[in-house]
Amino acid sequence: MTTGTLFDVRTDALFATLRADRVWKTLQMLEGPMGPVVRIRGRGECLCFCSNNYLGLANHPEVIEAGIRGLKEYGAGTASVRFICGTFTPHEELEEAIASMMGTQASYTFVSAWTANEAVFPTLCEAGDTIISDELNHACIIDSIRLATVIKKGLHKSVYKNNTLTGANSLEQRLKEASANTDANGKRGQIWVVTDGVFSMEGSIADLPTMRQMCDEYGAILVVDDSHGHGVMGKTGRGTHEHWGMMGGASGRVDIFTGTLGKALGGGAGGFVAGDRRVIELLIQRGRPTLFSNALPVTVACSAKKAIEIMLREPERVQRLKDNVAYARQKIKAAGFDVLESPTAICPVIVGETAKAIAMSQRLLELGVFVIGFGYPVVPEGHARLRCQISAAHTREHIDTLVDALRKL
Numbered sequence: 001m002t003t004g005t006l007f008d009v010r011t012d013a014l015f016a017t018l019r020a021d022r023v024w025k026t027l028q029m030l031e032g033p034m035g036p037v038v039r040i041r042g043r044g045e046c047l048c049f050c051s052n053n054y055l056g057l058a059n060h061p062e063v064i065e066a067g068i069r070g071l072k073e074y075g076a077g078t079a080s081v082r083f084i085c086g087t088f089t090p091h092e093e094l095e096e097a098i099a100s101m102m103g104t105q106a107s108y109t110f111v112s113a114w115t116a117n118e119a120v121f122p123t124l125c126e127a128g129d130t131i132i133s134d135e136l137n138h139a140c141i142i143d144s145i146r147l148a149t150v151i152k153k154g155l156h157k158s159v160y161k162n163n164t165l166t167g168a169n170s171l172e173q174r175l176k177e178a179s180a181n182t183d184a185n186g187k188r189g190q191i192w193v194v195t196d197g198v199f200s201m202e203g204s205i206a207d208l209p210t211m212r213q214m215c216d217e218y219g220a221i222l223v224v225d226d227s228h229g230h231g232v233m234g235k236t237g238r239g240t241h242e243h244w245g246m247m248g249g250a251s252g253r254v255d256i257f258t259g260t261l262g263k264a265l266g267g268g269a270g271g272f273v274a275g276d277r278r279v280i281e282l283l284i285q286r287g288r289p290t291l292f293s294n295a296l297p298v299t300v301a302c303s304a305k306k307a308i309e310i311m312l313r314e315p316e317r318v319q320r321l322k323d324n325v326a327y328a329r330q331k332i333k334a335a336g337f338d339v340l341e342s343p344t345a346i347c348p349v350i351v352g353e354t355a356k357a358i359a360m361s362q363r364l365l366e367l368g369v370f371v372i373g374f375g376y377p378v379v380p381e382g383h384a385r386l387r388c389q390i391s392a393a394h395t396r397e398h399i400d401t402l403v404d405a406l407r408k409l
Contacts, residue, residue, distance in 0.1 A: 364405050
């Protein structure tokens, strides 16, 4: 006989279904630092091809030392939100470094990229505005838009087909529809267009130059989350806008960036918004995540700033990543697998069903290769995949081992 609350009953039923469908997620416990080789409890040393540590900086001695120095000089926590007494010198230094890296007037840091995105639309938008979003944007962008429409009654939202800029269900069509959204006085609100720079499950990139032209035509503000583009895209790793030659100027620019400090930039925690000074000041004055949440830990701020310094002074690190990515794609494809083409560090191997992707990832782990299988609801039904992520820290031998393990499947 089943006992407990309604919550207990329905949750246990869900768990039973997940196990029966062979899509139950198991947490793997790492017992050492992040790197191209990691030590997993019960598994020993395994090659890691599922980390966002694109530049191999998570365990870089200078990044570690910068964090230790910050911990010793400023303590373990900020113990406050920024506007009370939680703003420390390393926050200012990091935000200046981010703005310089991104080519913007200013930036502001948050405890996560999720929180950074959560702050943007509920703070910057008003009733009558329209937010146009790519259908494959990250979940934090989707939730930010959902939250904004709840807080700001009369805020419009629409979605266009992934990377489809003209034709049916395209960005152009949504822009035309948004331009017709007027109030009783015939006034139209601000139009916002938001996209991932690099789509995390596809490894594809947004066509930012064409999007910029369209935004200019309709008076729209272009917002780009480039969490998987930092350290990867462009000659110096500044991001997808550098890849497209859009590093500033009156035209050809991105208006607002959101991004992370938890992937290529040291692999720590934290996120940011970068853009015009008035955007940053409005987030400081009115953004709920800035007014009601503690500041980024200073030790993380110090590590992230050092990671940015290393990336910019060592462009060969970014080039090594690009070379590894090209080599990995060529070898995986030659082994007979369907890998999506892209210049990014994400190499998705499409396998179809969720249970199959998870079973394949479990078998790879038995072979000493750590790759995660992604399926529904992270990706649509029937599009499950092994997401292989390449790092500058990987060697050709590491990649060859990955491909050999894939062949054994």
